[in-house]
Amino acid sequence: MSVTELQFQAASVSDAPAVAVQGRSQWQLTWRRLRSDKVAVGSIIVIILMILFAICAPLIAHATGHPVDTAYPDTGEDASGLPVGPGVHGFFLGTDQIGRDLLVRIAYGARISLFVGLLTTALATIAGVTLGLVAGYFGGIVDAILARFFDAALAFPFIILALALASVFHPNLAIVIGVISFFSWAGISRIVRGQTLSLKEKEYIEAAKSLGAGSGRIMFLEILPNLLGPVLVLATLYIPTAVTFEATLSFLGIGIPEPAPSWGNILAEAQNFYNTSWWYVVFPALFLLVTTLAFNLLGDGIRDAIDPRTERLFAGSKNGRRKRGKGKGTGGLNLDQAIMVGEERDLTVDNPMPAGEG
């Protein structure tokens, strides 16, 4: 290329209309992609409505005039003492076995479900990220010891532990939160550890070290910001898992004890009435399903927005995205497989027991 050509090019560039080219941060790009994803936006709306529903539970109780724990044997039960159906005597979703308003119980149940889901995810994420960073960054003996803890936590049959705890102490909210958090952090830890292992070899970490940055600063200010994307995706996907755990524990009678309503214990009671009162099962089940599905769809959408290259589970509106090449080992995180299989199975390491659920 001759000098004159370059000059010509330079001239034409400066002639171009001065459009302000703004740099967009990674998060701005992610947000823009997420906003154009109808499924993700729909999930966000559903989740916000569900949170409002939970927050407004006392208002709903006030509006219907049916406090959460008050039974209405006269209006809320039919002649043979069975629950009344939706719409009868001002019970919009019908009543339960002792004539309490099902709508109000489900609303209060939403508080417990969402509270447990969000709090346990927050606890598990904080613990998982911290331990994963420490294990990956320091390596060596620290890593080896922590890795055994990850394995043990992933291997323990969690329902058995929950049952054991519930048989010693009375089942309560604190135990539920403790058990679920305890069995959730290890999965996050393992993935954060793996990412930290590769990130800590990057040049900018070396640069930070040579500037005299301490370990804490490097871990939390240099490495962590680069992991926020995958951690956000994992956390969003853990919320529905935690909601399901809570519901399952309560269903088995080792979660939230009556009379406090939780979707799980409502469904456990409803089991005895499937012959006569379909609404008693169907409505709480629907709320539970809609909530977990919305969080799963949102998590999937966020993953797609953060890294459009990775495989997207919900292959919604966008056509013509690249066919997936080799998933493993391209820069993109293969979260799907990481979450599902836990890790590449190593033939020389025994991986004894997964948490038994079924």
Added chain:
Amino acid sequence: MNMVRFLIRRIITGILVLWLVATGTFFLFFTAVPVGVVARNLAGRAATPGVLAQVTRYYGLDRPVLAQYLTFLHKLIKGNFGQSFLTQQTVTTIIHQDLPVTASVVVGGVLLWLIAGLAVGILSATRARSLFDRVATVGVLAGVSAPTFVVGELLIIFVFVQLNQHGISFIQTGYAPLSQGVGPWLGTMILPWITLAIVQAAVYTRLSRGSLLDTLGEDYIRTARSKGLTERRVLYRHAVRSAMTPVVSQLGIDVGALLGGVLVVEQVFGLHGLGYQVVASIPAGDQPVVIGLVILAAAFVVAANIIVDASYALLDPRVRIS
């Protein structure tokens, strides 16, 4: 030769893991539940202090924990799991009664979910981004989101109750052993199988689809195609075979875990299997049963893991067993 050495090493570590599990459960249940509570459970609420003391002595609950542990371990090595505090049945008898129920649920469920999951997964992968693929992925997400007991309860309401109200009584809840004939057995098993399949097939669809898409991008698939092999042969002989490794490993984990007790499904459908037994035994303080069943569950998981790892070499010729 390599294989034999591999198996021997894995069996030894497997036994070590089982010992750890046995020890862990023993101390968890014997130290977590106070002796007084156990004795009261055994003797009944109205028992006098004298009876309580007698019961405590009879079951050796007054001995030091370490001595109890050694006795327990000694019996365990001889294959004696002890006997239930509550029913006096030996734990082995209980396992004999309950294992067929759990095994029925698991075996049928596995077949159903594998067939459904793999068929949908393979079709989705070969028609990536088609309408079928998209519908399947939505279904998968719904399946992944659904808690097991919700699926079970909805099936009971919409299938079991509806059919029975219309005079079709083939499908029943509870358990009918095979000795009563295949029909009744099938009638009690179909809904539990479908429940397991709905929840689990999703996972397998997702895994097999992802894994097959990965494999189809490999160089040796291009080689196979350029040799002029038919697409069918390329797909089933070359791609699917090695794409099955993650599926097999997940299958091993699931089957191993479920054989120890399909807790939720057994609870929903009133099936008296191993999971049902555990859920009933723990609050009752029946430690020998709980410990026995937990060790059994762990043994299934350990065995499944060994089989899975050994089968890798058979499925994917590139894997070397070390």
